[in-house]
Amino acid sequence: MTNYDPSEAARAAREAQSSRSANPLPPPARVKDPLPYCIYTTICLIAWVFSPALAITFFAGLALRKYWCAWQAGLSKSDCLLGDPRRVMLYLATLMLAGAGYTIYAMWHLIV
Numbered sequence: 561m562t563n564y565d566p567s568e569a570a571r572a573a574r575e576a577q578s579s580r581s582a583n584p585l586p587p588p589a590r591v592k593d594p595l596p597y598c599i600y601t602t603i604c605l606i607a608w609v610f611s612p613a614l615a616i617t618f619f620a621g622l623a624l625r626k627y628w629c630a631w632q633a634g635l636s637k638s639d640c641l642l643g644d645p646r647r648v649m650l651y652l653a654t655l656m657l658a659g660a661g662y663t664i665y666a667m668w669h670l671i672v
Contacts, residue, residue: 591635597623598640598648601655608659612666617659624652 601623604616627638631645642648 588634591630591633593635593639594623594626594630595639597626598638598652601652604659605655613659613662615659617656617663620652620656620659624649624656627652 597619601616601620604619608616627635627645627649631649635645637643638645638648640648642651
């Protein structure tokens with residue numbers, strides 16, 4: 561029969577705890593915010609009044625893809641005014657669909 565020594569168990573627990581605090585988990589990687597693509601899309605939205613909507617469709621699609629990839633990689637807060645990447649993606653998808661719809665509408669009226 562072996563004797564249980566509480567001081568030995570306490571020492572082993574302290575060693576285990578000190579080894580954990582000596583090797584903390586690395587901080588999560590910072591995901592790059594694709595804010596410039598949102599800015600480009602907003603500039604295209606302003607320019608839409610004076611030009612075809614094809615540019616906004618392209619830039620909104622590009623920005624949407626970049627935000628989707630960043631969101632999948634762990635981006636949880638955007639520097640965009642909307643804040644949440646999901647709101648930014650909804651904004652970009654709405655503009656992309658509106659631009660594509662307007663382009664198709666304009667082309668249809670040129671053909672017909």
